Amino acid sequence: MAAAPEEHPAEDLARLAELHGVATSYRPAPDRTVQVSASAVAAALAALGVDATGPDAVRTALAARERELRERLLPPTVVQWSGAEPATALTALPALAALPAGTRLRVETEDGEERAWEERAGEEGAGEEGVLAADLPLGVHRLTATAPDGRTGEACLVVAPDRLPAPPGRSYGLLVQLYSLLSRRSWGMGDLGDLAELAGWAGHTAGAGFVQVNPLHAAVPGAPTDPSPYRPSSRRFPDPVHLRIEDIPEFAHVEDRERLSALLERAGRLRAAVLDKGALIDRDAVWELKREALEQVLAVPLGPGRQAAYDAFRAAHGRALDDHATWCALAEVHGSDWHRWPDGLRDPRSSATARARSALADRVEFHARLAWLTDGQLRAAQRAAREAGMPVGIVHDLAVGVHPAGADAWAQQDVFAAGMSVGAPPDAFNARGQDWGLPPWRPDRLAATGHAPYRDLLRALFRYAGALRIDHVMGLFRLWWVPQGSPPTDGTYVHYDAEAMLALLSLEATRAGAVVIGEDLGTVEPGVRETLQRRGVLGTSVLWFERDWEGDGRPLPPERWRADCLATATTHDLPPTAARLTGDHVDLRDRLGLLTRSAAEERAEATADAAEWLALLGSLGLLDSPAAGPPGSDEEEEIRAVHRFLLRTPARLIGVWLPDGLGDRRPQNLPGTWDEYPNWRLPVADSDGRPVPLEELVASPRLRALLDVLRPPGAGPTTRR
Structure with a gap:
């Protein structure tokens, strides 16, 4: 029997881990170092194809790795920063x-x-x-x-x-989860037509420079489908659930108009259930209707020009698109978890898969066409944004990973680390750590391909993005690997070739003329923010977290904020500003049993936090009429003051959480919950929780008054006189 990992000579295992980019310790704070367990190190090495199950195996693997590095002439990737x-x-x-x-x-x-x-x-x-x-x-x-x-x-x-493209001047923009942005034309959830309409209005009328949305990656179908946009089936291809069906040219030529009319009536009822009756967004119901309509729309032959455009799209995406469409077709037959498919079909390169692809050719074609149609509407939304005068346009979101059962994990098995999941180590906010259930890329296999999957992913997203937000951008440097079946505390960091990843990001962003924003909140390895800034990747700064943590802990004055960032008051994972000011976020967590101490203590701390920020806003003259009561006494004016403060910072980009413009108190996602809270299923609503359709939203006096605070000089007023 092989010796347990703990019996390895520590110096041999540590050296072996170092040579493979596996950490044996990490620093959650400058003054604290945490040693990683030998079992976690051995598990990470095993996922990299390295046997570390006993002292002899460690010595053999170490000798082999040292010989390999000594004898190789070139590293996998060489980077030259031009200029x-x-x-x-x-x-x-x-x-x-x-x-x-x-x-x-x-x-x-x-x-x-x-x-x-x-x-x-x-x-x-x-x-x-x-x-x-x-x-x-x-x-x-x-x-x-x-x-x-x-x-x-x-x-x-x-x-x-040497550097990524910088934002073309300073601008502000709207942050919104697209599914939550319903119009009176959408089918029960926001779609790409709604996105184009919002961008056109915000650019022309409000002088906004961008609209940032959630990841629009393809989801894993299920019963029900996981509503989180951060656990997609594929990051390379978008989800056709976001299509505006009526905007597809072939829609006008569908022969069975009676059947199509019936679908439109059902879509109207689904939309009314959300907007008028308070129902949650039902993504699966929306997709069922859209899929049925798309079956008819795609039966209409393409004209010569559109056929040529589709053929070019297929040629440009090649095997990746074939794999994605094949997975979708196989999932219709065998279910959405490829691990449970018949043996031969689990391998995308097997003869069994080739035969199945041929037998399902019509369904493979269907899903390939959907990817093309969705790509076209995404590019149309970006055109609408730029034509409305937006210097940036649509900011798309790149999730940190993919679902283990989805299309990318099936098609790219050779570059994913088997038996591992991405997460986060314990920190001040989560003592148990986090396991996100996303398989990580193997850095060695990724490097061996010249980082081709990563390059192709970036190229695909930049086709329709004016800017790209990278979730957990620290993942370009290292990721916390958790062995499946183990708690997140028993993981370790595995490092990637950050210079290569950043160089490819700079290359593809420059070719697209796009800005890149990194979500760098939370624990960040020393030097990472500095490296990102040097290469032109903007950071993310959220008001409530910007304090003088190295000094007295008080709110950071605006002149001390960094310039190279997107500055916001909140995000989709945090309470809306109205909830933060009124303390409603504490009440919500109390109702759900999520508090770790008494509600009274939590409320007192939340009130003190908000009061401290409001005191700073008042001292800077940013409150037109300071309220005499506690925080939230005049929440509309206080929210406007928060955004006046953001304008005082040197931040290149300023983001407005769209629900803040209506007083919505509900977070779109409440971390730490699953069934307890309707994550990712809430429409944008007003302060009373009443859903507000796009047509009413853009006419809201409260929203217009907020945007008037941010409207650049020379842009027409948003407030109706």
Whole structure:
């Protein structure tokens, strides 16, 4: 029997873990270091294909890894930041500086051009005659090395802009969960037509620069479907549930108009149930109706121009789209968890899967067409935003991972770490840690592909994004891996090639002309925020968390906020501002039994927190008429003052949580709950909890008064005179 991991010589296991990017300790605070259990380290190594089950196995694996690193000529990825330094030879790059004298280097660009340059590493004068990094175009190239002893090596050479695109000036925008934004034309949940309408109104009338939405990735169908947009089936392809059916050109040519009219009537009843009767958003019911309608719409032949556009889309996305559509077709037959499919179908490259793909060709085609249609409406929403004068447009959200049963996990099994889940270690807010149930990418397999899945994902999202928000952006550096079946406390950090990930992000964002916002809230490894800022990734700053934590803990004055960020009063995971001011968020958590101390203590602390912020707002002259009573006595004026404060900060972007404009007190998601609270199923509502359709929302005096605070000079007033 193999020895338990705890019996390994500590220094051997620690060295082996270090060479594979697995942490043996971490620092949740500058003055505190936590040692990771040997079992967690061994489990992470096992997920990376490294046997660490006993002392002999550890020594053998360590010797093999050291030999591999010693003998390889090139690392998997070499990064050159364009414009970062004066022109130098490739051999001057740190990753190549240790090459043996006489090593020959050649570069083949991503366009297939083989540069005539040849560089001899380690020889005198090589820097003058060799390949100058400045001569290489931006892109992902192939670098080949040949050593004098005949050894060869290949690497992915990424030439990327030194910094990502900056926001074009300062602007404010609206933050909203798209499903919650119903209009009188939507089918029971907000859709891409509603998004285009909101963007057009906000840009033309309110002078807004962007609209930020939740992840619109494809969901895993179920009974019921997981409503969380942060556990998608695929991050690369969008969810057709967001389609505005009537905006599809073929809709007008459906032959069975009577059947289509019946579907529209049912959609109207579903919409009325939410807007007029207070029902929760039922994503599954919406999709059932839309799928039935889409079966008819997609039966209409495409015209020559649209057929050519669809063919181009299929060619551009290639095998990834075929895999996604095949998973969708197989899920209709065998259920949405591919782990339970017949053996042959669990492998996307098997002959059984190839036969099934052929047998289900009509359904594969159906789902591929849906991806194309959704992509088209997403790009139309971005066009509407830019035509309305928005300098940024639609800000899309990239979830940190995918559902283990979904399409991406099935199609990309070779790059996911089996038996592992992403989460977070214990911290001041969650002593038990967190397990998000998302399988992580293996950094070694990802690097071996030249980070192709990551590159393709970014390229797909930037097709229709004016900016991209990256959830848990710290995941570009490291992720907390939790072995399945273990508590989150028994996990460890695994590191990624952050320089390569950032270089590819910079390259694809620059090509798209898009801004990138990183969600960097919570515990962040030292140096990460500084690196992100240096590369042009904006951070996220939320008012209630911005305090002088290294000093007296008081609210941070506006001039001390960072400039390179999106500044907001709240997020989808936090209480709306009205609830924060009135203490309603404490009452909600008390009703649900979520408090860890008495309600009186929680209310007293919440009141003191709000009062401290309001005192600062008053001292800065941001409250037009300071209320005599406790926080929330004049919540509309106080919410406007909060946003006046955000304007006083140097933040490049300012976000307004759309429900704050109506006084909605309910969070869209309440962490730590499942069935206890209707997460991800609430429509935007007013202060009384009454759902407000888009048509009424844009006419709301309360919303218009708030946006007038943020409206840039020269834009027309939003308030009706």
